[in-house]
Amino acid sequence: MAAEKDAFFVVRKGNNVGVYKSINDLQSVLRSSINDPSLSVFKGYGLSKEAEEYLSSHGLKNAIYSIDTSDLHDDLFGQLSICPYREPNSVKDKSSGKNHSDKRPHDVVGSASFAANPQVKHAKLDNFLQGPPISSYCTSCIVEFDGASKGNPGQAGAGAVLRTADGSMVFRLREGVGIATNNVAEYRGAILGLKYALSKGFKHIRIQGDSKLVCMQVQGLWKTKTQNMTELCKVAKELKDQFVSFQICHVEREYNTEADAQANLGIHLRNGEIQVECDVK
Template sequence: MAEEKDAFYVVKKGGVVGIYKSLKDIQPLIASSSDPCASGGRSLGVSSSSKLLQGAFQSDTSKISGSSLHSTNSQRQVPLGGSSFGLTSSQRQLTPEVSPLVSTNSQRQLTLGGSQAQLSNSLSCTLEFDGASKGNPGPAGAGAILRAADGSKVYRIREGVGTQTNNVAEYRALLLGLKQALQKGYRHIQIRGDSLLVCKQVNGEWKQKNQNMAMLCAQVNQLKANFLSFQINHVLREKNSEADAQANLAINLRAGQVEEDCEDLRR
């Protein structure tokens, strides 16, 4: 019998199964045994990739109990490289228990994903702004409505801006809302206003021809850099009525005076 490279030799004698690497080691057993292993004395080939497994079986003892190796015909047919080699049927039944671990891990990822979504939602808000001026220029006020994206709170904010034009009041209202949003910890913001000039200039679509407008737009851009996401859109006046109401109330405030009302919707 020629010795095959990288092969195991399994010999069963009585109730004991022995695994050997060399033909020379099993020659005495073959000669004296009338009960070769179920492979008919054939060597079970092992690929070079299985050398690590091969070494694992060449432990200090060369004999293992027959109940843990080749106890059934179906087990004899499993290659050494197979994942079920050397397992009893009861041991193989444990294999599906890996599935709950995968499911649990997926559940953790879903939970984590949910937590991240909740965190992002808690850092998000919408801002509605408007400015008012009686006389243009004249007594002016700035108003803003700040809404938490998770629906928990609504802030109504107003500021007196002295004698100013309507465009200045609009910019002051936007600045007022942005400052309040940052102070309250919001980092994602969606903005709506009925001033086409302010929305277009902040988006970079219109140039600031007036120096005063340019300075105010630069202040907005400085605050904008503190947000993780920032979006501003123009809306029609009738869809900005709440911010407009705050701006008209602010006309009666002294310049720089700020008032704020907060409604906690969770109560």
């Protein structure tokens, strides 16, 4: 990162945009907003003097959120790359104790890191503005997923919880998976949550779980090494493509207890049997 002197980050949070030219400036907003589903991070190079003057004239100074997306126009930042971010120290995958040879380098930024993907698609500002604004929170949701297997492989269950954008619990989901491994159960939990979110009309989604394997494979950062994983990953990717905006991130186990509880309840269900609890009064 030290060599990328002309790099800058464009961070969208709801309808507000911040531009950061130093890692230190970026740290605080990521620490405070890592679990905010409206947060999107893009990376660009060579911020022009004209762009800096334009942003300054609209009140954006010292990396403070004070410019609205409606004040931005295409070509202001040139080419931008999407930066999938996650919390650091989340390198442990409970579903696999093996070291993965295809780990990728990361740009570590404060309390988040960005996966370096050489095949990442570039986008202009019009793509950047397609993320969910605050006014679309009614169509935005957070899905937490997990899987459990007693024996690995053994009797398994999948679980997911669906929350509104502000974190309020809406649905608890669990499904019987039959005899399966932890990895299969984790994928089934993610697929369960994605399908249910689509069935309820959500357009913007942030999905998270403590399976690093699922999160990295769905992002295309890790390869699938078995036919079973390939098929499940394909289903998950087909579902994610049906959302207007999609984010997936890996979290530690302690932040995934609700989904874990549902997955353990799913162990007692028949393969394919789904139970749903609604928390809306």
